[in-house]
Amino acid sequence: MDITVESIVFLIFGVLTLGSALLVVTTRNLFHGALYLMASLFGVAGLFVLLAAPFLAGVQVVVYIGAIAILIIFAIMLTPQVTAMRSVRTAQWPVAVAVAVIFFALLVSVVTPLMDELGVDDFAADFTQENPPDVPADSLVRLGEQLVDPQQFMLPFEVASVLLMAALIGAVLLVWPEGTRSTPPGEAGDD
Amino acid sequence: MVPLWMYLMVAAGLFSIGLYGVLARRNAIAILMSIELMLNAVNINLVAFWRYQAPLALNGQAFAAFVFVVAAAEAAVGLALIITIYRRRQSVIAEDVDLLKW
Amino acid sequence: MDINWFHADYLPWLILLFPLVSFLVIVLFTSKNTVLSQVVGLGGIGVSWALSMVLFVKTVWAADPALGERVYGSSLDWMSLGAYTFRMGVLVDPLTAYMLLMVPLACLMIFIYSVGYMRGDAHNSRFFAYISLFSGAMLVLVLADNLLLLFIGWELMGFCSYSLIGFWAHKKTAMEAGVKAFMTTRVADMLMLVGIGYLFLEARTLNFRDILYNEEMLHHLASTDAILFGGSVAGLVGVLLVIGTIGKSAQFPLHTWLPDAMEGPTPVSAMIHAAAMVSAGVYMVVRMFPLLSAGADFHHFDYSTPMVFMGLIGAITALGAAVLALGQNDIKRILAYSTISQLGYMVAALGIGAWVAAVFHLINHAFFKALLFMASGSVIHAMEHGEHHAAEHGHGHAEHEEPDGLVMDYVAPPNDIQRMGGLLHRLPVTAITMAIGGLSLAGFPLLTAGFWSKDEIIAEAWHGMTNDPFPLFVLLALVVAAFLTAFYTARMWLLTFWGQPRTPAAEYASLGTFRKQWVVWWNKRGWNKDVKLMQEPTTARDRLSFAQMETPLIILAFFAIFAGFIGTPVYHALHDFLAPTLLEEPLKIDFNVLPMLLSMALALGGLALGWWVYAVKPLRQDEVDPTEKALGPGVWEMLQNRLYIDILYRRYLLRPVEWFSVNIVIQAIDKETIDGVLETIAEAFTWLGEAFKRFNTVVIDGVGDGLPRAVGDFGAWFRQVQSGRIQQYLLYVTLALLALGTLFLVQVR
Structure with a gap:
């Protein structure tokens, strides 16, 4: 593999993603954690751009960084953080480290050509390719069409919208202040 | 271009970090954040496989879009749950919510 | 897709849709x-009724003798199971059409009646939701084209009856009765489901047409040996299905839930007893009759196992319930036992192969029993009214102690026929319609519907009597039951309506229209003494409720009489209409005058005895019921306590199960085993360690301490x-x- 501009950019985004992610799960201050999460998500957005999916990168920035991360920050601020907490980690954290490492090793052994080169298996044979065909220029248009095409993704698309609506209503209902709960819909009855 | 397996490596790393976070963080919000990391790892995989193995079909992108939707819904409901739990028990520590034991 | 929904193939979907949608x-x-x-x-049931009428008329009008071969219906893919696709759909053959004449009509009448009856109840909406679901479920069951969809409707009705019997859930009795009904039918449904599963395993289909209208399949099922108990597959499946009916239609020995189901509001009782629920049980065996009789040539007195089973159960139930009905004072409970008894008739009729007669009686019974129940509801309403009024005027007290839980011989005061009397002048419309229903139930000769269907069953049993002891047994049981039926019906009606009021509550009882006109007419005839009534102020709203409650009675009274003329021994339109439903058409038996005379004698004899005992010298206040005197205190007590069957169940089935679940499942398995197994081990070892310690503190001290601690630690x-x-x-x-x-x-590497 040659050192190209692209590979350097990939390296930057990959390190940004993984490094911030590592900080997300290790930092003591949860608010900082949320900011690192935004950085990590931004790194993923960069990877999407590299993968010729600028639309998804945009969505990633808007939905994840713009909405979900902000939502998380709200939640952090709404729930007072106990600074004098004994530990931010559970008692089982060494096991968790071991599990995560083993899991990673397992995945690496499958997706990288490492085992291939050692002659153990050839799972990664397809994964070494470097030059896939170009993405058609109208792919975004076609994606949009497919999402509302009854033969393709229209039903999942509609279901997803219903799911979003249900999540919206559910979230509102869950955090409804308990004292003021005046017969929410569903429990209403003539009794 | 960068070979496919490198993207898969990044995704695997992100997923494992998320897994660690879910297993080891005490704060429920931190657990939720770790879940977001895992979902992102999945998305990287989806998009990477689409780009390298089937760039002409668009199912990979469509799937990733649906993952966004699910992630958004999950975050909304999850945070609402956390806030409700906080109201009832004055705690956001996942370990404190152990009504299901014994 | 372009479907003409009003074509007879698709109309059934609409019929069953509307009540479900209104739910x-x-x-x-x-x-x-x-x-x-x-x-x-x-609106839901009304539209459904109108569409059913369209379909019924269409079926009758077509008068297509090939309708048996080519039925109306359509189905859609429901579930793909590998190579096999399960289809769900609707089916209309003559049998279904005949059911459609009754079910939506009876439901509609019950709905109208409920509007009046439930006036003022705080949970009206819930009530109407449940009865809509109830009637929708019954229509699903009637229109289903396969056993699984039928079972779905069946179970839905089980749920509805549970929630409607326990509708007044603040009453502990009602709640317990609901649970009792649900659990009792569940026992039977379980076995029925096993039967359905086994049938599917053997037949690879549950579609009625594929199984019941398919000679090859029936032959295959009748000739294959069952995995258990010997006998054929058809026999085993048939017996299991009949057990389902025993639960649903309250046959002996699972009949105990039905009398307690009276705890629900009266329209519910009418629903359960007439239009749905118990009719569903009989409908199911009627529908599955070709399977139940597979391999048997019953025209020549060779009966299959399920048939003999049905015959015995039905005959025992018909007789036993009629005896029990004699000794009841609760007006609804008398009717409940009469329902059980009449259902026994139908099941017994199927047992001896009288298919058409069973269907005929099922429909007729539904009409007059719905009428009787709704009339009894009016009576109870009037009595409650009277109780309040009597309390206001200083006679007695309106509030009565409710028993805590189900008590066998407790009779709620407004239901007690001993406390009534003389209601004829107070509720004339109810009294007359109830008399018509009662006469139909008793089988009053030549006029009433009940006579013709009952006569047909007895005639069929008579026909087989000389050839085989089995029909003879059935005939004897049914004959005695018919006599008792006529007698207890007369007793019920006369104690309720005849003579003079026996309590202040009956004196003040009031509800209903045409009272003034009736009393004027009655006094003009000069019979009896002058009748005088307390006049009460009624509002327009009151009169509307009276009308809502009495109109259905009048309409059903019409059917209680005229529904019978389609199936007389000389004019058998019904037989010709229904017969193509079966692959092997049922035979018409020759007209024989003896059984007809017999059933006339039975009905008239029972009614005359009732008249002689209760009407010639009407029972007065504080007199003992002549039936009670005649039976003696021992037998009376026994009947009041329902032959102690309920108590027997409670003591030998419920209590042990309760004991088992409390002591074994909760205490032993849950608390002691699962929770405590580790602690128990630790304790045992601690004890052992103690013993060791005591045995030799010096030598095994370390072990004795260490072992239990180790195990205890391990447990913790x-x-x-x-x-x-x-x-x-x-x-x-x-x-x-x-x-x-x-x-x-x-592995892969």
Whole structure:
């Protein structure tokens, strides 16, 4: 593999993603954690751009960084953080480290050509390719069409919208202040 | 271009970090954040496989879009749950919510 | 797609859709508005009734003798099971059409009646939602084209009856009665489901047409040996299905839930007893009759196992319930036992192969029993009214102690026929319609519907009597039951309506229209003494409720008489209409005058005895019921306590199960085994250690201390496995996943 501009950019985004992610799960201050999460998500957005999916990168920035991360920050601020907490980690954290490492090793052994080169298996044979065909220029248009095409993704698309609506209503209902709960819909009855 | 397996490596790393976070963080919000990391790892995989193995079909992108939707819904409901739990028990520590034991 | 929904093939979908939709609408949208809920409920069943009539007329008009071969119906793919696709659909053959004449009509009448009866109840919307679901479920069951869809409707009705019997859930008796009904039918449904499953295993289909109208299939099922109990597959499946009917239609020995089901509001009783629920049980065996009789040539007195089973159960039930009905004072409970008894007739009729007669009686019974129940509801309403009034005027007290839980011989005061009397002048319309229903139940010769169908059953049993002891047994049981039926019907009606009021409550009882006109007419005839009534102020709203309650009675009274003329021994339109339903058409038996004379004698004899005992010298206040005197205190007590069958069940089935669940499942398995197994081990070892310690403190001190502690520690440690902490659980999951993943990779490499 040659050192190209692209590979350097990939390296930057990959390190940004993984490094911030590592900080997300290790930092003591949860608010900082949320900011690192935004950085990590931004790194993923960069990877999407590299993968010729600028639309998804945009969505990633808007939905994840713009909405979900902000939502998380709200939640952090709404729930007072106990600074004098004994530990931010559970008692089982060494096991968790071991599990995560083993899991990673397992995945690496499958997706990288490492085992291939050692002659153990050839799972990664397809994964070494470097030059896939170009993405058609109208792919975004076609994606949009497919999402509302009854033969393709229209039903999942509609279901997803219903799911979003249900999540919206559910979230509102869950955090409804308990004292003021005046017969929410569903429990209403003539009794 | 960068070979496919490198993207898969990044995704695997992100997923494992998320897994660690879910297993080891005490704060429920931190657990939720770790879940977001895992979902992102999945998305990287989806998009990477689409780009390298089937760039002409668009199912990979469509799937990733649906993952966004699910992630958004999950975050909304999850945070609402956390806030409700906080109201009832004055705690956001996942370990404190152990009504299901014994 | 371009479907003409009014074609007879698709119309059934609409028929069953409307009540279900009105259930959803009421539950989801209109539950806060009583009037709107009533309108939606009535609208749903009304449209459904109108469409059923269209379909019925269409079926009759077509008068297509080939309708048996080519039925109306359509189905859609429901579930694909590999090579086999399960289809769900609707089916209309003559039998279904005949049911459609009765079910929606009876339901509609019950709905109208309910509007009046439930006036003022706080949970009107819930009530209408449930009865809409109830009638929808019954229509699903009637229109289903396969056994599974039928079972779905069947179970839905089980749920509805549970929630409607326990509708007044603040009464502990009602709640317990609901649970009792649900659990009792559940026992039978379980076995029925096993039967359905086994049938599917053997036949690879549950479609009625594929099984029942398919000679090859029936032959295959009748000739294959069953896995259990010997006999054929058809026999085993048939017996299991009949057990389902025993539960649903309240046959002996699972009849005990039905009398207690009277705890529900009266329209519900009418629903359960006439239009749905118990009729569904009989309908199911009627529908499955070709399977039940497969391999038997019953025209020549060779009966299959399920048939003999049905015959015996039905005959015992018909007779036993008629005896029990003699000794009841609760007006609804008398009717409940008469229902059980009449259902016994139908089941017994199927047992001896009298298929058409059973269907005929099923429909006729539904008409007059719905009438009787709704009339009894009017009576109870009037009595409650009277109780209040009597209390206001200082006679007695309106509030009565409710028993805590079900008590066998407790009779609620407004239901007690001993406390009534003389209601004829107070509720004339109810009294006359109830008399018509009662005469139909008793089988009053030549006029009433009940006579013709009952006569047909007796005639069929008579026909087989000389050739085989089995029909003879059935005939004897049914004959005695017919006599008792006529007698207890007369007793019930005369104690309720005849003579003079026996309590202040009856004196003040009032509800209903045409009272003034009736009393004027009666006094003009000069019979009896002058009748005088307390006149009460009634509002327009009151009169509307009276009309809502009495109109259905009048309409049903019409059917209680005229529904019978389609199936007389000389004019058998019904037989010709229904016969093509079966692959092997049922035979018409020759007209024989003897059984007809016999059933006339029975009905008239029972009624005359009732008249002689109760009408010639009407029972007065504080007199003992002549039946009680005649039977003696021992027998009377026994009948009041329902032959102690309920108590027997409670003592030998419920209590042990309760004991088992409390002591074994909760205490032993849950608390002691699962929770405590580690502690128990630790304790045992602690005890052992103590023993060791005591035995030799010096030598084995360390072991004695160490072992129990180690085990105890192990228990305490191992207990953490179930910590309730989600992350710990997740860790186990991940570990398992890792182990599996590694194993998989090792295997593949």
